[in-house]
Amino acid sequence: MTSHLIILPILLPLAVSTLLLLIGRRRRLEAGLALAASAALFAVSLALVFATDGPGFAATYRLGNWPAPMAIVLVADRLSALMVLLASTLGLLNTAFAITRWSRIGPYYQVLSQLLLMGLNGAFLTGDLFNLFVFFEILLAASYGLLLHGSGPRRVVSGLHYIVINLVASLLFLIGVSLIFGVTGTLNMAVLASLIPDLPAPTRSLFHAGAAILGVAFLVKAAAWPLGFWLPRTYDAANPPSAAMFAIMTKVGIYAILRLGLLCFGVDAGPSAGFGWGWVFVAGLMTLGVGLVGMLGVRDLGRLAGYSVLVSAGTLLAAMVFRNEAVLAGALLYLMISTLAAAAFYLLGGLIGADGSDEFEEPSLLESYDPEGDGLFTEEDERAVSLTAPVGILSAGFLICTLLIAGIPPLPGFLAKVAMLAPLLAAPEGPFPGAAVVLATLVIGASLLSLIALARAGIQIWWGEPDRVLPTIRVGEAVPVAVLLLGLLILTFTVEGPLGFLQRTADQLLQPAQYIESVLGSGGRT
């Protein structure tokens, strides 16, 4: 039974999406089934996390029971299990949030969500490069559908950009994969990693070219500068639960760079060790900078959240370059918390936003552009402060999101940044001298600037417009957000447990030899 646990996160959403297609438009049944399936998937991924935290290195699942170099394998190590858990957490939230309203503005919402989950889980679990491509396409195809859900000119136009960019990135992915296959004759990541130290010199440069092209494709998915300008606009156009789900999609690109980078260009890679990390570091820093400038510049909630996703992607890309165990553990904690916080932010934006079932116009700006500045400060507000229940709940949620995204003390966003920055300054072995200090300065500056941007948005929403009519909140939508935020609050007090797991994950990531051994050797649990 344990052995089949690995493939369950892929099969379960696939089976459920087929079932959902078959039952058609029976709303109650559809909602119940989708919710039950997402909850089951969450339980399965929790079980997978506990299973991988055992004594063995990584569990492998050989499809068709063919030995690893011949056929496709699924590999569940701690990083894979962690990412699957993150995806299924978001899947559960998304499903629960969408039932009340958003899944009804068009057909097949839940089907597409389940397929997106299947693609995500498959991409995290596979140990084969071409299989990774196939799962990428599955998750992208599902995300096209989710992005366009509800239709409208804004969604269609930004969806068009998103699809074209991702199609071109997929073609780059294919070129990279086929170059690597042409050079090494394998697509299995473990075999690939074991071949790299002994590549002859002319072949090695071709392999580097293939890996670099592949890396560009992953950086497009991770929305790194200068390939990520599609992200804020696209996510803003999507319906809120889909946008919350998309918060993990940049992390798929980051996961792929982390996994392949550490396997193929880690310490054991001979002359290839360290290839390309300097570029990733620069791209990460630039992404972080662009995200911050964007956060300060935009004037609506959806794009604010989009740029905060860029900030988190940039921080992660730059931090993982240091390939230090403690830094990686902190970065993984930051990955979890920033993804969940961005998702919560998108969902809150959905609660705060227009009350109608959907808006077809441009999004309402938080403040009209007013260079004279008399909109904000001249009017003395004499009104008594009275918070009605929904405003109280929404603003409390907004405050928690702000603290999480900016990484301000007592909440776990701060803990994650500390866990990342403290070892970063202690072990400065970056791509160039002083890299650690530059990154630390930027990350701390990012906290301040995000706080300014989010506080400004908060003032505009809660204090700036006394006449602003806030929509009534639906219990079915408020509960998932509240549960997520409460969970993150509880994490503040119990962060040692997850952090210990993340340290073991980082430790595992830095031993590519053991990964190869567990996939190819007979010792792997099958």
Add this chain to the structure above:
Amino acid sequence: MEIVLALAIGVLSASGVWLVLRPRTFQVLVGITLLSYAVNLFIFSIGGLRIGAEPILKGASGDVAAYADPLPQALVLTAIVIGFATTALLLVVILAGRGLTGGDHVDGHEGGGG
């Protein structure tokens, strides 16, 4: 044969890149299609260029060197199917955009700005 294949891939990708950067949705679609042809040819060629070599081993034994590598053929088949499906999806979105915005500009309206 190598030079013909290399030229074909080069011309297809160059035209594809130029078309993808054009402002009309139909040009972008044709560009994507040309690019995916180029990539498919490229994948097909990484197993080595051979004439008359079969990908399936006949009999229990045989000289493997006389056969073509079957894996790139399987890969290119998968890539063609996926590329075809996603291009069809893109076409639907383009048609929807044509209906909703009333034009065929990629930004949904004529003129500069996003």
